[in-house]
């Protein structure tokens with residue numbers, strides 16, 4: 001099965017574009033959603049996160065997202081320790097999911113493909129980009145957060161220009177209708193490449 005990675009910085013519109021690919025009949029997997037589900041469900045992950053961050057990692061038995069984000073996005077070492085706990089479990093969950101899919105290709109959305117040098121796990125990579133001021137404003141509107149917090153996440157992510165250099169396809173998502181047209185073109189090109 002051909003696996004396409006879809007990545008991009010915070011607020012670029014990864015999930016929005018992914019949802020559009022879904023309407024084209026492509027099975028989609030959102031690593032971040034599955035990661036959070038596993039962080040709530042898996043006893044092993046829970047125990048390891050509590051060892052790393054303390055009891056505050058969970059509140060009322062649910063992942064304490066504001067607490068974790070205040071810790072990891074200012075501390076690269078903690079971020080990579082958390083990733084080392086969570087990501088192998090997401091990878092095996094994805095493998096099981098992939099076996100059940102039947103389509104020309106699937107798309108896996110993951111915020112951090114290039115940051116963790118995971119590009120070899122994909123047949124093709126699509127990067128979604130958008131102007132930084134738009135991204136910040138979108139996330140502020142979506143999450144009722146502050147520009148400072150969004151910027152602290154951006155600092156931990158690779159620059160768009162670096163991601164673009166390493167990508168097979170780029171979708172510029174400043175305007176949604178325009179981005180959807182680009183997505184259709186990318187979809188057709190992927191099908192062509194698979195069938196040639």
Ligand SMILES: CC(C)(COP(=O)(O)OP(=O)(O)OC[C@H]1O[C@@H](n2cnc3c(N)ncnc32)[C@H](O)[C@@H]1O)[C@@H](O)C(=O)NCCC(=O)NCCS
Pocket residue numbers: 009010011031032035036039063064065066068069072079083086109110111112153156
């Ligand atoms: C730390 C958590 C609880 C903070 O939750 P919160 O809702 O405040 O932030 P959100 O999930 O929207 O993330 C903010 C931005 O950071 C990016 N991001 C999320 N997790 C990570 C990570 N592990 N490393 C780098 N960037 C990340 C997101 O894609 C997004 O762009 C949450 O991000 C989380 O559970 N992360 C671990 C899951 C994970 O590894 N996801 C990424 C898989 S690719």
Ligand SMILES: Nc1ncnc2c1ncn2[C@@H]1O[C@H](COP(=O)(O)OP(=O)(O)OP(=O)(O)O)[C@@H](O)[C@H]1O
Pocket residue numbers: 008009010011012013014015016017111138139142173174175176177179
């Ligand atoms: N072209 C667009 N025009 C206006 N709003 C948009 C556009 N694309 C996405 N949005 C909105 O911006 C917000 C961020 O988009 P989305 O959640 O898809 O980004 P993301 O890259 O998946 O974010 P994150 O990295 O935080 O997971 C959402 O509220 C979405 O509805």
